[in-house]
Amino acid sequence: MAGTSKTKPAPDGFDADVIIAGAGMAGATLALALKHGGLRPLLIDPVVFDAQLEESFDGRSAAISFASFRQWRTLGLAANLEPHAQRIEQILVTDGRRPGASVGPASPFHLRFDSAEIADRSGGEPLGYLLENRRTRAALAAEVIAQDIPVLAPARVAHVDLKDDAAEVRLEDGRVLRAPLVVGAEGRASVIRQAAGIGVTAWDYGQMGVVATVRLEQPHQGVAHEYFLPGGPFAILPLTENRASLVWTETTAHAKALKAARPEIFHAHLMRRFGDFLGDVRVEGQVFIYPLSLQLADRLTAPRAVLLGDAAHGVHPIAGQGLNLGLKDVAALAQVLAEAARIGEDIGSELVLQRYSAWRQFDNVMLAASFDLFVRVFSNDNPLLRLARGVGMSVVNSIGPARRFFMHEAGGATGDLPRLLRGEVP
Numbered sequence: 001m002a003g004t005s006k007t008k009p010a011p012d013g014f015d016a017d018v019i020i021a022g023a024g025m026a027g028a029t030l031a032l033a034l035k036h037g038g039l040r041p042l043l044i045d046p047v048v049f050d051a052q053l054e055e056s057f058d059g060r061s062a063a064i065s066f067a068s069f070r071q072w073r074t075l076g077l078a079a080n081l082e083p084h085a086q087r088i089e090q091i092l093v094t095d096g097r098r099p100g101a102s103v104g105p106a107s108p109f110h111l112r113f114d115s116a117e118i119a120d121r122s123g124g125e126p127l128g129y130l131l132e133n134r135r136t137r138a139a140l141a142a143e144v145i146a147q148d149i150p151v152l153a154p155a156r157v158a159h160v161d162l163k164d165d166a167a168e169v170r171l172e173d174g175r176v177l178r179a180p181l182v183v184g185a186e187g188r189a190s191v192i193r194q195a196a197g198i199g200v201t202a203w204d205y206g207q208m209g210v211v212a213t214v215r216l217e218q219p220h221q222g223v224a225h226e227y228f229l230p231g232g233p234f235a236i237l238p239l240t241e242n243r244a245s246l247v248w249t250e251t252t253a254h255a256k257a258l259k260a261a262r263p264e265i266f267h268a269h270l271m272r273r274f275g276d277f278l279g280d281v282r283v284e285g286q287v288f289i290y291p292l293s294l295q296l297a298d299r300l301t302a303p304r305a306v307l308l309g310d311a312a313h314g315v316h317p318i319a320g321q322g323l324n325l326g327l328k329d330v331a332a333l334a335q336v337l338a339e340a341a342r343i344g345e346d347i348g349s350e351l352v353l354q355r356y357s358a359w360r361q362f363d364n365v366m367l368a369a370s371f372d373l374f375v376r377v378f379s380n381d382n383p384l385l386r387l388a389r390g391v392g393m394s395v396v397n398s399i400g401p402a403r404r405f406f407m408h409e410a411g412g413a414t415g416d417l418p419r420l421l422r423g424e425v426p
């Protein structure tokens with residue numbers, strides 16, 4: 001998709017049933033889910049799909065829970081995603097005091113999660129899948145086009161007037177579009193959130209995520225590693241073709257220095273952290289850095305407007321759950337709106353939007369608070385805290401039901417699951 005699709009106002013005078021500001025991974029997934037639910041979505045984004053797919057646009061990979069992956073399969077993405085999805089069979093979490101993932105004796109303080117332990121309830125699913133964001137973006141773009149969903153791009157939402165009977169969305173180029181509902185899926189700087197007067201609770205961690213893709217000499221065998229080093233977590237996440245995505249948390253100053261370092265200097269720093277347990281490690285492509293902060297919207301809805309994805313909650317990547325939270329929002333919102341439309345309710349009414357908010361707000365706040373606590377406990381070199389977290393990890397590791405609880409939570413298949421996360425259309 002290189003440019004702008006045309007929209008034609010329907011006889012009801014609306015340009016769409018739902019205008020979605022932001023065609024990122026959450027917004028594009030919502031558009032597909034709404035289309036499957038019998039509604040007419042319209043996507044708006046300043047960045048055309050072709051540019052979102054460039055290698056320099058997004059160097060991250062995401063750990064996707066098996067429930068989130070099931071949603072994408074249901075929405076028709078399987079053929080494009082499966083060749084690039086790496087099964088995560090095990091997760092090893094280690095409190096690595098010293099830099100060097102394999103330096104010194106193995107820490108007694110570790111946690112091991114294994115997909116075989118929950119195979120009876122997960123139907124043989126892995127703990128999750130690792131997917132490069134650009135592959136996911138490509139699959140979503142292809143399906144949005146195949147489903148003939150209108151996309152206005154490049155176009156930027158500048159403001160929204162939330163009227164009694166409609167959301168009037170104003171674009172930067174002066175165009176005005178109307179719909180019974182507008183969704184803010186435009187990430188942390190959400191214009192819809194600001195225009196709706198929804199405040200945020202936010203703080204910066206003073207850290208950045210350094211992200212690189214590497215090719216490994218030894219087979220990774222589908223094992224994801226997370227080491228808690230004094231500067232912050234260091235994750236080695238397995239990718240297809242025996243590659244791995246590294247997410248290396250550092251203070252902002254260190255991260256910027258690493259990004260600016262010559263390749264051989266970066267490689268030397270990397271090997272000090274990584275160790276040699278997977279043989280030689282070669283960086284492929286660019287090194288990316290991302291600022292890390294927490295940002296939680298005070299509310300998920302306003303009259304004729306809702307928020308989802310990072311526009312509603314931006315979290316630290318420590319648990320690899322940011323996008324998964326957004327995809328749960330998508331599944332819940334699509335189901336609420338499809339059901340409301342089926343029985344003739346006004347999909348932008350407060351009564352309908354409240355059902356979405358009741359479904360998602362508690363989960364979002366609880367998980368964002370838990371990830372924040374993890375960051376504080378695990379990015380800290382205080383000896384007492386180190387001992388306490390080490391003992392905590394050993395205890396959880398020795399209790400089978402506790403381990404299985406965490407695995408089911410990470411798989412995203414707990415609680416009141418929307419239909420899409422169970423593999424059914426909304």
Ligand SMILES: Cc1cc2nc3c(=O)[nH]c(=O)nc-3n(C[C@H](O)[C@H](O)[C@H](O)COP(=O)(O)OP(=O)(O)OC[C@H]3O[C@@H](n4cnc5c(N)ncnc54)[C@H](O)[C@@H]3O)c2cc1C
Pocket residue numbers: 021022023024025026027044045046047060061062063064155156157158185186187188191209211247290308309310311317319320321322323324325326
């Ligand atoms: C280092 C790192 C590692 C991560 N790893 C994981 C992981 O392993 N697992 C996981 O689940 N999550 C992970 N995340 C989180 C995940 O990347 C985000 O949660 C996800 O990208 C958010 O998607 P989104 O579609 O909500 O927002 P965004 O990706 O921010 O997309 C917003 C879209 O809105 C568009 N936009 C912006 N302004 C406007 C406007 N005014 N009008 C219209 N459109 C607009 C943008 O162009 C963009 O396309 C990680 C994050 C980081 C930083």
